[in-house]
Amino acid sequence: MTRSLITLIALAALALPVSAQAQSRDTDTKTVNIVGTAPVMCFAGTLSGTGSYDLGVLIDTTSGQLRSDLSAPAQVLVGSFCTGRSTITVSATPLEAQNFTATPPSGFARRVDYTATASGWTVTPASYQTAAASNTAATQSRPTSFSGDVTVAISGFATTGGQNLRLVADGDYRGLVTVTIAAVN
Amino acid sequence: MRALTLVVLAGAAFASPALAQSTPNAQNLPVTGRVPQLCSLQQGTITPGGLNNIAGLDGDTLRIIQFTDPSTLSVRAASATISFDAVCNFPHSVRIESQNNGMWPVDGRVSDRPQGFAYAVPYTADISWGPVNTQFSADAKVRSTSQQVIVINDPVAGEFSLRIRIEDGASNVETRAPLVAGTYVDTVRIFLEPR
Numbered sequence: 001m002t003r004s005l006i007t008l009i010a011l012a013a014l015a016l017p018v019s020a021q022a023q024s025r026d027t028d029t030k031t032v033n034i035v036g037t038a039p040v041m042c043f044a045g046t047l048s049g050t051g052s053y054d055l056g057v058l059i060d061t062t063s064g065q066l067r068s069d070l071s072a073p074a075q076v077l078v079g080s081f082c083t084g085r086s087t088i089t090v091s092a093t094p095l096e097a098q099n100f101t102a103t104p105p106s107g108f109a110r111r112v113d114y115t116a117t118a119s120g121w122t123v124t125p126a127s128y129q130t131a132a133a134s135n136t137a138a139t140q141s142r143p144t145s146f147s148g149d150v151t152v153a154i155s156g157f158a159t160t161g162g163q164n165l166r167l168v169a170d171g172d173y174r175g176l177v178t179v180t181i182a183a184v185n
Numbered sequence: 186m187r188a189l190t191l192v193v194l195a196g197a198a199f200a201s202p203a204l205a206q207s208t209p210n211a212q213n214l215p216v217t218g219r220v221p222q223l224c225s226l227q228q229g230t231i232t233p234g235g236l237n238n239i240a241g242l243d244g245d246t247l248r249i250i251q252f253t254d255p256s257t258l259s260v261r262a263a264s265a266t267i268s269f270d271a272v273c274n275f276p277h278s279v280r281i282e283s284q285n286n287g288m289w290p291v292d293g294r295v296s297d298r299p300q301g302f303a304y305a306v307p308y309t310a311d312i313s314w315g316p317v318n319t320q321f322s323a324d325a326k327v328r329s330t331s332q333q334v335i336v337i338n339d340p341v342a343g344e345f346s347l348r349i350r351i352e353d354g355a356s357n358v359e360t361r362a363p364l365v366a367g368t369y370v371d372t373v374r375i376f377l378e379p380r
Binding site: 042043044045047051052053054055056057058059061062063064070072075077092095097104105107108112114152154165166167168169170171172173174175176177178179180181182 | 211213218220222275315342
């Protein structure tokens, strides 16, 4: 019953234009533009593992100077993507003693500099040196859309002020690496 | 025709929230580490030009060349300055300890003390460490362990200097008293430790 009613309505609709055309001309054209916008979307991925770098004991326990073999496993931003042109930017803050906040006495330091690198997104990895006055390589551009993993590593540790300085005792040294993937309009 | 127009407008309306998702997307990765409390004192070395009547540092031993004057049998002056590379990366204390409170006969005999003779030798130890310059005295009055503690309120790194000095004629009785025959020793210990 329902199907029959729908059919009737459709036939009536078809009958009407034919009647109208007969009263004017036999051909007409209208253009309908359909526009849709796909915005550039970026996602900086999901952190694999701990999503942090735990360097453990920073000093050689004989000399008190920064360990020369400091390292931490690289972290991966899994499934990062950008649907258009983009930039990747890495920035970092030095490892800094959180409790010993005074100016260290002669022969000591309370900061450790390092280099943070984000690779996999651009041909030239984005890198940031916490000791540098400017970091021209911190932002790298990609002209095309991309989907993949970004590997973020830290290396090149050095005591701020010179390798001969000792680090003041502090159970909490902290720094931060930030990776930003941004659309370019 | 009108219906189609409405569909396009709806598409435009959806575009604005979608564009908002193109804002930068960031990840923060903390970096952590720790520096434990550390005091370290390396092997000592004789400071150049710092020896007087002492052969040198043989391991951990200072050996006096001529302990007494052959004509008076009183003690001859002797001194040595020893430097240690050291570090304490936190506020700490220095403790200097003399095992015998002076140089005493190695065999420990106490019965052989003829009148007018010395049977122990006092000395001093000058300490230079960071902001501190002080003197420790092992006066040889009583044979026992003696010590001095110095509080340091800052981390210190550099050279720990120890100058051992025996005065000419040093004696635990009268100055320039002749010394009873024997081998005299003492052990000085330096501790860098938490306060």
